[in-house]
Amino acid sequence: MRLNKIYLDEALNKLNEVRAKNTKTEANRRTEVMNKLPQYAELEQQLMHTMGQIMNLALDKSRDAVAKIDKVIDNIKQIRGQMDELLEKNGYPADYLDPIYNCKKCRDTGNTGNEWCECLCRISNEIAAAELNENAPLSRSRFDNFDLSRYPKTADDGDDASPFEIMNDNLAFCKNYADNFSEKGNGILMLGATGLGKTHLSLAIANEVLKKGFCVIYGSLPTLIKKIQNEQFNRAEGDTMTLVTSADLLILDDLGAENNTDWAVSALYEIINTRQNHGLQMIINTNLTAYELKERYQDRLFSRMFSMKVLFFSGNDNRMELS
């Protein structure tokens, strides 16, 4: 995941907050243990004293200095062992008083010596994603409030299954997809008229995948395309293209509602192509039919879209609640 520079300062501030919080917890733990186990404080005193002996021995030129140092080192190990044991005996983990780091790799500093740590990239992208997702009605769209009873139980003429049966299967597929989500995979193409629940199910997936700690970006394609265009022509700051091509899961809503220009099609191609080349997951929603998609996006894009799992949404469109 690449670093989104726009949000670097904010990400570094977040890491400062993490460090401040962890330092406070460390201090609280220490006070707690010192009050509860006076013996621990005594052992710590002994440890300091013994470490001091090593400093003196370093200046000792006598023949048995090395043997003496070895003995002191043994002593230190023994005291440390007693300290750990004391903690464990009293129900604390042995590392209870060790420094706390959310990211052990960079010790929550954000860099690993000569480069930015991946935790900083992640935080920076999460901030950017949260901003892009701001308008998505995430909390309202869950699996448990997806109302299957809205879908007719009788099949339309010529159809094998009723909208209810089709949507029941779609719901089960989406739940399973969210439960077993991993960064690499094929993604979903959702086809169907407005109001049949494509957005609802996509956001329900987003909710679950976000809970697992993945970076999810949800956006309507017309809005994203406009944003990318403004950034590329220097009318706005940001790096939405990097974000949409690198997030763990990208949900593109309303494919087909964007302006039908060569520029928009090639931006869309770049997004889909880059993500598929990296094996990254996508969910694409569209009101267009397969025929309309083929007409509009031509073979190279069409075949990429249809390499994903295709879910057809069915029901009495438009008469149903918009979602």
Ligand SMILES: [Zn+2]
């Ligand atoms: Zn880190």
